[in-house]
Amino acid sequence: xxxxxxxxxxxxxxxxxxxxxxxxxxxxxxxxxxxxxxxxxxxxxxxxxxxxxxxxxxxxxxxxxxxxxxxxxxxxxxxxxxxxxxxxxxxxxxxxxxxxxxxxxxx
Numbered sequence: 001x002x003x004x005x006x007x008x009x010x011x012x013x014x015x016x017x018x019x020x021x022x023x024x025x026x027x028x029x030x031x032x033x034x035x036x037x038x039x040x041x042x043x044x045x046x047x048x049x050x051x052x053x054x055x056x057x058x059x060x061x062x063x064x065x066x067x068x069x070x071x072x073x074x075x076x077x078x079x080x081x082x083x084x085x086x087x088x089x090x091x092x093x094x095x096x097x098x099x100x101x102x103x104x105x106x107x
Contacts, residue, residue, distance in 0.1 A: 002100070006092050013088035018081055020044040048083040 015022075020041040027037050053076075 002096060006096055009092035009095060010085075010089055013091055014085045017084040017088050018044075021077075021081075044084070045080060048080045051083065053079050053083055 020037065021044065024034075024037060024041055027034050
C-alpha cells in the first residue's frame with residue numbers, strides 16, 4: 001500500500017516539477033504572453049546547476065547567455081529532468097515518512 005502511494009506521489013510531483021518544458025511549446029503555439037513561463041523555465045534550467053549537475057557533463061558543450069543556460073546537448077536536458085525527478089522522489093518519500101508518523105484520528 002505504501003509503495004503504491006509513493007509511486008502516485010512521485011509521478012504527480014515529477015510531472016509538476018517538469019512542467020515548464022512540457023508546456024512551453026504549447027504556450028508559444030497558442031501565442032500567450034510567455035513572461036512568467038520564461039522565468040519558470042529559467043529557474044527549471046538553472047537551479048540544478050547550483051546543485052552540481054554541471055559536474056556530470058562537459059561544460060565546453062554548454063552555451064550561457066544573460067538568463068543562464070541557452071544551448072546544451074540532450075544529455076544535459078536528461079540530467080536536468082533526472083534532477084527534478086530525484087527531487088520529486090525525495091519529496092514523496094519525506095511526505096510518506098512525515099504523514100505516516102502522524103497519529104491518525106478517526107471519528
